[in-house]
Amino acid sequence: xxxxxxxxxxxxxxxxxxxxxxxxxxxxxxxxxxxxxxxxxxxxxxxxxxxxxxxxxxxxxxxxxxxxxxxxxxxxxxxxxxxxxxxxxxxxxxxxxxxxxxxxxxxxxxxxxxxxxxxxxxxxxxxxxxxxxxxxxxxxxxxxxxxxxxxxxxxxxxxxxxxxxxxxxxxxxxxxxxxxxxxxxxxxxxxxxxxxxxxxxxxxxxxxxxxxxxxxxxxxxxxxxxxxxxxxxxxxxxxxxxxxxxxxxxxxxxxxxxxxxxxxxxxxxxxxxxxxxxxxxxxxxxxxxxxxxxxxxxxxxxxxxxxxxxxxxxxxxxxxxxxxxxxxxxxxxxxxxxxxx
Ligand code: PLP
Ligand code: COI
Numbered sequence: 308x309x310x311x312x313x314x315x316x317x318x319x320x321x322x323x324x325x326x327x328x329x330x331x332x333x334x335x336x337x338x339x340x341x342x343x344x345x346x347x348x349x350x351x352x353x354x355x356x357x358x359x360x361x362x363x364x365x366x367x368x369x370x371x372x373x374x375x376x377x378x379x380x381x382x383x384x385x386x387x388x389x390x391x392x393x394x395x396x397x398x399x400x401x402x403x404x405x406x407x408x409x410x411x412x413x414x415x416x417x418x419x420x421x422x423x424x425x426x427x428x429x430x431x432x433x434x435x436x437x438x439x440x441x442x443x444x445x446x447x448x449x450x451x452x453x454x455x456x457x458x459x460x461x462x463x464x465x466x467x468x469x470x471x472x473x474x475x476x477x478x479x480x481x482x483x484x485x486x487x488x489x490x491x492x493x494x495x496x497x498x499x500x501x502x503x504x505x506x507x508x509x510x511x512x513x514x515x516x517x518x519x520x521x522x523x524x525x526x527x528x529x530x531x532x533x534x535x536x537x538x539x540x541x542x543x544x545x546x547x548x549x550x551x552x553x554x555x556x557x558x559x560x561x562x563x564x565x566x567x568x569x570x571x572x573x574x575x576x577x578x579x580x581x582x583x584x585x586x587x588x589x590x591x592x593x594x595x596x597x598x599x600x601x602x603x604x605x606x607x608x609x610x611x612x613x614x615x616x617x618x619x620x621x622x623x624x625x626x627x628x629x630x631x632x633x634x635x636x637x638x639x640x641x642x643x644x645x646x647x648x
Contacts (some may be wrong), residue, residue: 311420315427318462320593325458327417329410332440333400333452341410343417347457356439356449363493364393365436367592368554370415370458370647372425373635378647380433381633383411385554390435393490398448399437407435408645414456415647421460425634432461432593464530464593465512469626471600471615472589474528476578477502477514481529484520488549495551499529513589515602517578518547525576531591532556533576535584536621538612541570543584555590555629561640562628569621582609586619596626 313323324347331341356362366386371379387404394401411433415422423429435456439449465472479502482488487495499514506514513531518524525533525545532553535543542563544556563569581587587599600615601608613619618626631637635644 308419310422310424313421313423313460315423315429315460316462318423318429318460319466320432320461320464321459323421323459325418325421325460327414328455328457329414331402331406331410331454333454338400338402338406338454341406341454343413349453349455351440352442354442354444356441356443359443360439360446361492361494361497362397362399362439362443362449363436364390364397364399365434365491365493366390367491368411368433368435369592369633370422370431370433371633371635372422374425375635376425377635378415378419378422379633379635380411380415380645380647382554382558382643383408383645384642385557386411386435389491389552389554390437393492394437396487396490397492399439400452402437402454410454410456411435412645412647414458418458419648421458423460429460429462431458433458461593464591464595465597469598469618471598471611471613471618472512473510473601473603474513474515474599475506475509475511476602476604477506477516479514479516480519481514481516481526482519482549484549486519486549488526488547489551491551496529503529511603519549523577523579525578525581526550528589531589531594531597534559534588534590534596534622534625535576535581536586536619538583538585540585540621541572542621543572543574543576545576546573547575553591555592555595558643559590559596559625559629562625562632565640566628566637567624578604584611586613586622587611588618588622588625595630596622598622
C-alpha cells in the first residue's frame with residue numbers, strides 16, 4: 308500500500324479528510340450492522356437532538372506504525388469501555404466495546420495510506436462519536452442515533468512539540484460536582500471554549516481547572532490529566548470524580564510502577580502544594596505527555612524546577628517508555644497493543 312503524499316513531520320493537530328469513515332445507525336431499539344462510507348458529511352433535521360440539546364459524546368485514540376512496520380492501536384478496548392459509560396450517562400444507547408474495537412479496526416485498515424510512517428513524529432488520530440439524530444423539542448433523549456468514526460493524521464497537539472507549557476489557573480469550572488466531568492461529552496468542551504480563548508489571548512497555552520466544589524484542588528486541563536513528579540522522584544496524580552479518567556494517565560501510572568519502579572500515588576492535590584513538585588506534565592492521547600514549565604495563579608508564578616527549555620528527567624523517562632511501547636520498541640503489557648495489520 309502506497310502512503311499518501313503528506314508532509315508528515317510538519318503536521319499540526321488538524322483535520323485532514325481521509326477516504327473512508329464508519330457509520331452505524333440506531334433505530335427502533337437496535338444498531339444496524341454498520342458500514343464504511345466515503346461521504347464525510349452528515350445531514351440532519353433542524354430539530355435533531357444533538358443540535359438542540361447537545362446529546363453527543365466522543366472518544367479519541369491513536370494508531371501508530373511500529374518499528375517493524377505493523378499498524379497498531381493503543382488500548383482501544385478502554386476507549387470503547389469509556390464510551391459505554393458516556394452513553395449511559397447521557398441516556399444514549401450503548402455501542403458495545405467489542406463492536407467499537409471492530410469499527411476502529413475497519414476504519415484504520417481502510418485508511419492505512421494515511422497512517423503516518425514510523426519515525427515521522429505523526430500518528431493517526433481516531434475520532435469515534437455518537438449523537439442523537441431524530442427531532443426532539445421537549446427536553447428528552449433522542450430515539451435515533453448515529454455512531455461514527457473518522458480518522459485524520461496529526462502531529463503534536465501543542466505548537467512547538469515538547470516545549471514546556473505555561474498554563475493559568477482558570478476562574479471558570481470545567482465540570483460541576485456530580486456533573487459530567489468524568490465522561491467524554493461534547494458539552495464539557497463547549498463550556499471550555501470561552502476559557503481557552505481567554506487563556507490564549509492572555510498568552511497561556513492551557514487552563515488549569517480547580518475542583519468545582521472547593522476551588523482549592525487541581526483537577527485537569529481542558530483536554531488532559533495532570534501528572535506531577537515529587538522532588539524525590541515519585542509520581543502524584545489528582546484523584547477526583549469530576550475529571551475524565553484518562554487512558555494515557557492510567558497507562559503511565561502502570562509504566563511508572565512496573566517499568567520504572569517509581570512510587571505512584573493517586574490522591575487529592577491541593578493547588579497550594581504544586582510549588583513543591585519538581586515536574587509537571589499534561590497527559591492524554593492528543594497531548595501524550597506535554598511538560599508544564601510554569602503555572603500562573605492570578606499573577607503568582609509557580610515555576611517548576613524542570614524549567615522552560617526541556618522536559619524534566621522523570622517526565623522524559625515516562626514519555627520515552629510510553630511511546631516506546633506504543634511504537635513497538637519496548638515490550639507492551641499484555642493486551643495494550645491491538646494489531647490492525
Ligand atoms: N482529560 C480530558 C478533559 C480529555 O479531553 C482527555 C482526552 O481524551 C484526557 C483527559 C486524556 O484522556 P486519554 O488519555 O484517554 O486520551
Ligand atoms: C484526546 O486527547 O483524544 C482528546 O480528545 C483531547 C481533545 C482536547 C483533542
